[in-house]
Amino acid sequence: MRLSNVSKKYESRFGLRNVSFTVDEHEIFGLAGPNGAGKSTLIKILATLTKPTGGKVTIAGYDVLRQPRLVKGLIGVSLHNSLLYDELTGMENLTYYLRLHGCRDREEAKDLVFHKSSLFGIEDRLEDPVGNLSSGMRKRLDIIRAAIHNPRLLLLDEPLSELDSEGLEYFRRFLRSAREYSTVIFSTHSLEVVEEISSRVCILKMGELAELRYPEK
Amino acid sequence: MKQKNGLGRIVSFLADVWEILLKDLRLEIRRKYEIHSVLIFALLSNLLFAFAIGPSNPNVREFAPAVLWMSILFISMLCFATVFVREVDKGTLDGLRLAPISAQAVLTGKTLYTFVLMSLGAVLIVPSSMIILNYTFNSDGLLVVFVLALGILDLSIVGSTVSSLTMYSESRGLMIPSLSLPLIPGTLIPSILATGKLAAGATLDAVLPEIQLNLGYLLLVSAALGITFEYVLYD
Structure with a gap:
């Protein structure tokens, strides 16, 4: 994944300004920075949801602006707000998204959902309507939704925001498993967590790349 | 990754539409209140029109098709209001925007959902209207169903168009009926005329001009929306 001089300008201010870096395959790449630093804007640009006003972004060689549909087949995205339907069960939500990614075999889809959910310890809550789950459980389920089709690039915007200590432990476990097939980019405002979990850290400040380094462990 | 060849694309498109x-139908069944409101509103509007005209009115057969389609139009407004807006309000539209599927698959799925919901309302409206206003269709039953289904499909496409164009607008409560206004007569007038002829016992030949008009309108609106919807959804 490569960003070259990526900018996003909103009327009078920059959400991102000339940000450039590359992320290697199977990296766990942490984006840190205070609120308004541009983390979510960057994730949305990578996810094809927001168009940059300048620069170029490629994922696995595909241009995010010119080949968005091909890029969408390679990525999995969990945003700040959940993309799950409250009235459907966890199983129904996950199989629905999995089928939109081309997995048409219902039994295979169910097995995959069950396996992924077990990584986050929620396999016994899959038949509950999502609306009945706590916000932490819903967040876990939404992260699984993003990763359900084994994307080559997993983009997680503030994945830790609703997770308790148990959820954080599951998240670590999940990342270890996810990096076998994915590159993971996640954002958080907690530098402590990002240092601990990531293989590389990017710190954004006011839309600019302030620091890019390996974490001190 | 999904299949890329011609047949594979069609199969993939249809599978996405189906999903x-x-x-949407599963959500509708779980929520219940929206489907109930459509059915209650359908019955209520039908009853009100029927009482206003009265079954003993000598011109009832002339009024009946318009009454029938007015009731269907009213329930369509309820359906239009939810088709895309609910996804925007709940934040789940991004799930569709992020999926590696075509915008046309999203549009077709949503249009068919509106069609099914409106057809459910029509299943209640048509027989109740026939009973209350005391009229029958003296034509081939299949032809009646076809004309009604075509009119409802036209309305569903108009509804999907309007709903998609207004989904990000805060004033969509006003925008939906305002934008529907110039689009709806194009489908409603031929439907009313055809239904009137069928009630009088017309054959396929007699209603062919209206069917052609409705089909033409269907193609026109579908083509226009097919081209623009990608921009509406992603930009």
């Missing part, structure tokens, strides 16, 4: 339709 979206199935998901």
Whole structure:
């Protein structure tokens, strides 16, 4: 994944300004920075949801602006707000998204959902309507939704925001498993967590790349 | 990754449409209140029109098709209001925007969902209207169903168009009926005329001009929306 001089300008201010870096395959790449630093804007640009006003972004060689549909087949995205339907069960939500990614075999889809959910310890809550789950459980389920089709690039915007200590432990476990097939980019405002979990850290400040380094462990 | 060849694309497109339709219908069944409101509103509007005209009115057969389509139009407004807006309000539209599927699959799935919902309302409206206003269709039953289904499909496409164009607008409560206003007569007038002829016992030949008009309108609106919807959804 490569960003070259990526900018996003909103009327009078920059959400991102000339940000450039590359992320290697199977990296766990942490984006840190205070609120308004541009983390979510960057994730949305990578996810094809927001168009940059300048620069170029490629994922696995595909241009995010010119080949968005091909890029969408390679990525999995969990945003700040959940993309799950409250009235459907966890199983129904996950199989629905999995089928939109081309997995048409219902039994295979169910097995995959069950396996992924077990990584986050929620396999016994899959038949509950999502609306009945706590916000932490819903967040876990939404992260699984993003990763359900084994994307080559997993983009997680503030994945830790609703997770308790148990959820954080599951998240670590999940990342270890996810990096076998994915590159993971996640954002958080907690530098402590990002240092601990990531293989590389990017710190954004006011839309600019302030620091890019390996974490001190 | 999904298949890329011609037949594979069609199969993949239809499968995506089916998944979206199935998901929306499942949500509708779980919520219950929206489907109930459509059915209650259908019955209520039908009853009000019927009492206003009265079954003993000598011109009832002339009024009946317009009454029938007015009731269907009213329930369509309820359906239009939810088709895309609910996804925007709940934040789940991004799930569709992020999926590696075509915008046309999203649009077709949503249009079919509106069609199914409106057809459910029509299943209640048509027989109740016939009973209350005391009229029958003296034509081939299949032809009646076809004309009604075509008119409802036209309305569903108009509804999907309007709903998609207004989904990000805060004033969509006003925008939906305002934008529908110039689009709806194009489908409603031929439908009313054809229904009137069928009630009088017309054959296929007699209603062919109206069917052609409705089909033409269907193609026109579908083509226009097919081209623009990608921009509406992603930009």
